[in-house]
Amino acid sequence: MFSVKDVLPGTLKALGLAKRYNAQSVLVHWREIAGDEIASHAWPVSIQRGILLLAVNNPVWSHHLLMLKPGIIDKINTFLNEKLIIDIRFQAGDLRKYQNFGEDGDSVVILQPAKLDSDELATLWRETESIKDDKLRKKCYYILIKQKGLNKTKQKNGWQSCKRCSVLVPPGQSYCTICSIEHKQEKISSITRLLTEAPWLTYQEISQFVPCSPREFHTTKKLLVHKLIRGLFDRAADKLTEATLVMLMTGIKPNKITQEIVDHVISKVKTRLAEKVRRKKYVSASGR
Incomplete structure (x- = not known):
């Protein structure tokens, strides 16, 4: 018998979810990966085609992080046990746009997944029917629900597909970060x-x-x-x-x-x- 932890990576890869799952892991576990000092000055915005976009709150730290870039990339890929990140780009930004801090200091994602209707849930469940292990199937199912829910929230808030790819971008923006570059x-x-x-x-x-x-x-x-x-x-x-x-x-x-x-x-x-x-x-x- 194999544990869910052993089987999950291969299953996610087979379903085409591995990169999305790992990208989400970087966003969720950023403070753990980068450390408190870096996380207080820089926060991940998105990961597309192996490029991590970081919002940085001042030019001094942008320069400092540029020097630390190889080490940060190595830390992320080591954490994921996969060479997901190949480069990091920096942009000036208010970190509060990408994170909120509660009284306990934990970060909370601003965009919350929308609730899916029964037909949408049934469709996602069918997409996981090839997974025989029940625990593993449920885990992958929940990943799909979260991804679908986030996309639904973005669309309700006026997000549209990038002119070059399928990535959703905020209103008034024609290209995703990577396509824009x-x-x-x-x-x-x-x-x-x-x-x-x-x-x-x-x-x-x-x-x-x-x-x-x-x-x-x-x-x-x-x-x-x-x-x-x-x-x-x-x-x-x-x-x-x-x-x-x-x-x-x-x-x-x-x-x-x-x-x-x-x-x-x-x-x-x-x-x-x-x-x-x-x-x-x-x-x-x-x-x-």
Whole structure:
């Protein structure tokens, strides 16, 4: 005879519930896993595709937890006895949005599962009919009820499916956290590619091809400029790279740019950077 503890992991995996069960375990047992100090500054929001999203209550702790990230991932996976978490992302947030504390200090999840009707309960019970062990079947059944109830509560509160996947997201939000990160990265990649091929393009022109905000455009452009400037010193930059950088910085179109303009702008950039490096060395030497 096998105990429920021995059989449960395999059964949950067979039912496709293992990751949901383990993800819920991280949320419920977060204080036990992370410790009181970390739990007082950071709280789990969600786990999707192996990425844990943590709400952190101040920037200092965001930086501190970034340094501790490998150890936290190892702690979680050791607790679950499974490599569930592969990365952690951080967001600024009020921890009270994701937890409440009672007088005894225990955390209480804000979203409570809705009650299911008899037809819904019967459907979930049928989904577990392949499990022969009664105790194990009931445990899996209760997991399904809780998951179904939580989704029902979210839907009643206006949550809708992410535009890319089936994860429910709060009202006013189009993507789940992971899809939002992927969508933003794809947008940045598209803007970068267009600016690399046509560095003179303006925001109005770029936004016709890639819907984006002015901030997204200018931030991406700034990152590309910095990358190309670093290239001037990391390697012997070719003329095309220099011309691309100048068109990015000035907006001059290819039919208007000359080698004289390129040389003048590149010379000014190198001079400013050299002065900046000298000032930094002087400050460092003075502080000794």
